Amino acid sequence: MSTHRLFVALRPPRAIREQLIAAMHGISAARWQSDDQLHLTLRFIGEVDRHRAEDIAAALGSLHAPAVAARLAGVGMFERRGRPHTVWGGVEPQEPVAALHRKVDQLLARVGVDPETRAFQPHITLARLGHAAGPVAPFLALHSDLASAPFVFDHALLYESEMGHGGSRYHPVARYPLFA
Numbered sequence: 682m683s684t685h686r687l688f689v690a691l692r693p694p695r696a697i698r699e700q701l702i703a704a705m706h707g708i709s710a711a712r713w714q715s716d717d718q719l720h721l722t723l724r725f726i727g728e729v730d731r732h733r734a735e736d737i738a739a740a741l742g743s744l745h746a747p748a749v750a751a752r753l754a755g756v757g758m759f760e761r762r763g764r765p766h767t768v769w770g771g772v773e774p775q776e777p778v779a780a781l782h783r784k785v786d787q788l789l790a791r792v793g794v795d796p797e798t799r800a801f802q803p804h805i806t807l808a809r810l811g812h813a814a815g816p817v818a819p820f821l822a823l824h825s826d827l828a829s830a831p832f833v834f835d836h837a838l839l840y841e842s843e844m845g846h847g848g849s850r851y852h853p854v855a856r857y858p859l860f861a
């Protein structure tokens with residue numbers, strides 16, 4: 682049976698994506714994200730069959746949560762096995778994003794999606810780094826004060842992730858408005 686790899690995310694507005702894209706240089710051999718790939722993951726769901734995907738999409742339809750006002754705030758990285766793996770842009774304030782994450786978690790729990798085990802750390806992935814990637818420290822230092830005008834996340838998206846050789850492609854499959 683075909684499966685769907687799903688996650689729930691927020692999509693930064695175009696001006697914010699443009700600001701992030703403008704910062705995407707300075708780490709050799711980094712796999713910088715394309716505009717289509719830019720998002721802030723609220724909740725990774727993983728592989729589900731079509732029936733379950735429909736239940737999940739329907740459950741998220743009862744998401745009733747306020748739009749989230751935010752701004753870009755700094756950059757950071759995640760490491761895996763002691764090596765830089767992901768470079769990301771941060772947002773502030775984090776608590777309203779975390780509150781939305783918890784709400785999404787609760788809705789998903791109702792349709793049997795296991796609760797998140799990783800600590801939630803809101804971030805917008807800018808690049809993935811393989812073994813060939815160059816040093817990250819200069820990039821982190823250069824953008825440590827990254828900031829933007831305030832903006833609003835006014836909807837959440839259910840995305841399907843299609844993994845391929847050239848990186849993942851993300852297709853929005855449902856859109857859930859947040860109230861003003």
Ligand code: 3AM
Binds near residue numbers: 688720725767799
């Ligand atoms: O928001 P980003 O791009 O950092 O890393 C994956 C990506 O996050 C993450 O889900 C997003 C869409 O693929 N992801 C992948 N596998 C995961 C897992 N097992 C995961 N997040 C949590 N647990």
